Amino acid sequence: MLSNVIGNEPLKTLMLRMLKRNRLPQSLIFEGTPGCGRRTLSRAVAAALLCSDPSNKGDACGLCPSCVQCAAGTHPDVVELPHDTERRLIKVETIREMIVEEAYRSPLLGERRVFLLPAIDRLNPQSCNVLLKILEEPPVGAWFLMSKPPGNMVLNTIISRSQVFRMQSLMQADLRQVFMRQGMDIGEAEQALQIAHGSHRGVRSGETGDAGQYPRQALHNLLENGLVLQSVNAIVEALPSKSSDEAVTDAAWQRMIARQWLDRLQSELRVELRESCQERTLRHIQHIQRLKGDITLNLPLRSVVEHIALGSQ
Ligand SMILES: [Zn+2]
Known part of the structure; x- marks a missing residue:
């Protein structure tokens, strides 16, 4: 109707x-x-x-x-x-x-x-x-x-x-209604909205230079198509091997860059979510949020990258 x-x-x-x-x-x-x-x-x-x-x-x-x-x-x-x-x-x-x-x-x-x-x-x-x-x-x-x-x-x-x-x-109010129809309660819908309209922090960082080239295609490919070894390799290889800051170890630098990339990926997904309002995109954003926690927990970076693919399920 x-x-x-x-x-x-x-x-x-x-x-x-x-x-x-x-x-x-x-x-x-x-x-x-x-x-x-x-x-x-x-x-x-x-x-x-x-x-x-x-x-x-x-x-x-x-x-x-x-x-x-x-x-x-x-x-x-x-x-x-x-x-x-x-x-x-x-x-x-x-x-x-x-x-x-x-x-x-x-x-x-x-x-x-x-x-x-x-x-x-x-x-x-x-x-x-x-x-x-x-x-x-x-x-x-x-x-x-x-x-x-x-x-x-x-x-x-x-x-x-x-x-x-x-x-x-869809406007924000409509978006809230869509989330609730998908079975979320009001609290969850509000949280989802915040994710959908979240900050763009970290969007511009990690672009070039010491921070390496942001591997946009490979990141989205893992989310969309599941575990593709080529994409995992492309991301791991794009991580800078040496820290540009002497006070920071190379490994810590890599973690920081990986985190910036995930921030940026989330921002891109937020734009997508606002435009298309797909539940799948929302799940991707939440999935990336969890992975950022894994980086903080010092899990091996390669395994964090591989886990991006789990968001495709
Ligand atoms: Zn009728």
Whole structure:
């Protein structure tokens, strides 16, 4: 239901008004950074379009058989392109078989069919052209709810056939609500918020020179892909072997640099979390926080680096 979607209040109000007046464009694009709730909003709009007993505000009732099937992801008149986290290009055959051919078929339950196309920036030019044909003259009762990140020039032809609605990334209050829905109590949610909006201390330190080159790619690679020996080596080798400060031993210097790198990694993840509000990113930040403690405990640096990979689980 749209009323349950967190954030983007003005856009939700607009959607409801259009739904109620039966004025929702058949081809629309939600534009926003990944994680701002594009998919949740698309699904809620789909449910409202298909609901057999919509509220007087235009929202889905949440109770009719159609709403129940929408919530379970089993509605036969909702076709959703697979959400591909590896961001592979959408093949032209997929568009042809899943969207174009299906769009000309009659609905199975009611009078409408809804097609959800997440991340249409993954369309290649050929897929774009095939999709464009159906958007130019959409069959009666077919809606195409697409989404894309901001600023993509490739899709101009598609954009010109659709109405684009811009989404905001989640504000702090919305973020708190998202955390609580994920099962945190108010205390935990506050803590998570602090982590999400935490300081940028140490961001600029450890950039170059004596402090070595910050191995950004290798650090993120361990977090994303698990234990990759190459990345562990790259990080360990990037640590400076000699202290630039005679009062500090080489080992203590290495620890200090490693700590600065983890600080910086956390800051980067915080930016990511604010933009995308992913629980996974939050877990990464908490994981790195624990590792910083391990550095203080004098655990071997290589083992601390290897443990970064555990955050990927
Ligand atoms: Zn309903």
